[in-house]
Amino acid sequence: ASVAAYDHRLASAVVTLRAKSETNGFVNGHKMLHSRWVPSITPGLGNSLDQLIAMGGVDAELGEPWMGDAELELHDSQWDELKSILPVEKVLGGYYRELGVTFNGGELIADRSTPTV
Template identity: 50%
Template structure:
């Protein structure tokens, strides 16, 4: 019998064509985070059972832009940048499960196929989009990481702009925000191949970093606009009240998650 190899599709005789190698996955990135409050009912409608909105500040949202370089354990993708560099934008809310507070990504767009499939494996609802953000640099006209520095960020999908922002840094901060500061509670769903067969995969999972390091976070203000689209629903999380904006450089390692519950396995 022929044996095929590869962590995710496509599986081949050598496994070299697999879209992503096996974890651990390593990330280095620049993150722009904009926190604001929306209608709590708009958060609630995105939380399937058994998740519930956070008891405190249930309408809090973080809209995050991230400029990433990523690789597997060998690090070889870093020397072939088309395989390591990508950008994403994602909306995060908070929720509770069994009296624990979690973060949950409810919308997310990326610009590379390997990032999309890797995220779907983790339970992120990734779609393709066009994402851009200002990069800091110590020379020339690019902003430095300092008081008064200004960063722009845009998100588009299916030829339509969904969000745009300008972040102005004010001062160093003790944190990079509170909405995206918890382990993730995500669902991994895959419909059965048989019509009416329900789900072949139905899992509520916990996902967190195996390790995390970060530079000094900076806090500031943001001007954020969201735009309607016939195929996207980010604008339903309309801005009611700004909270704060943050910039931070981070390094993250992801090396698997934990099953919380599924219809077949039962709860933990």
């Protein structure tokens, strides 16, 4: 799998699933951080909505967990410096699990919105 922005690869990952797992590691075991972002309708006037929130799921439906080996490589681009500022020091492993969940509210962590623009 890979992640790219503006045709520049930012991350590459390979997961080789080897066996069924009793657990899915720590994946989805904690609240997740999400960004909510909407730019102003007027160009150059900031963001009407710019929030960092934490959300946890309810009513989860889980598939069978699998585990295996994983590789993760981060790359720099002319806009992003992921490899330089977030070096991958150790990969604990790879996990896969189908998950269906409902997000029912959350917690506002930071709000940098400027709704008047």
